[in-house]
Amino acid sequence: xxxxxxxxxxxxxxxxxxxxxxxxxxxxxxxxxxxxxxxxxxxxxxxxxxxxxxxxxxxxxxxxxxxxxxxxxxxxxxxxxxxx
Numbered sequence: 001x002x003x004x005x006x007x008x009x010x011x012x013x014x015x016x017x018x019x020x021x022x023x024x025x026x027x028x029x030x031x032x033x034x035x036x037x038x039x040x041x042x043x044x045x046x047x048x049x050x051x052x053x054x055x056x057x058x059x060x061x062x063x064x065x066x067x068x069x070x071x072x073x074x075x076x077x078x079x080x081x082x083x084x
Contacts, residue, residue: 004038005075010052013061027063034065045072 010032012082017027024042047066053068054061057075064071 001065002039003031005042005071005078006036006038007062007071008034009037009053009062009064010065013054013063029063042075045075046047 010029011027021027039055039057039062041057043058045056046054047068048054048063050063051067052063053071055064055071056062066074
């Protein structure tokens, strides 16, 4: 049985977003309504800001409405549960 990690995605990072970030333009999350996704594979996680982090899954980078530390704790707990 596959266990998925449910996250609230606020943005899927595109090539255009990366170009804007290189120019110093931050992403605007003011009008975003988070969508719930279930991710079954996670390639990596990284910090975005104090409230959000980036999760990479299946070649896409998702900005999620959860801190880096909290998300990694949940992933670790799911991995431990799966192992038992």
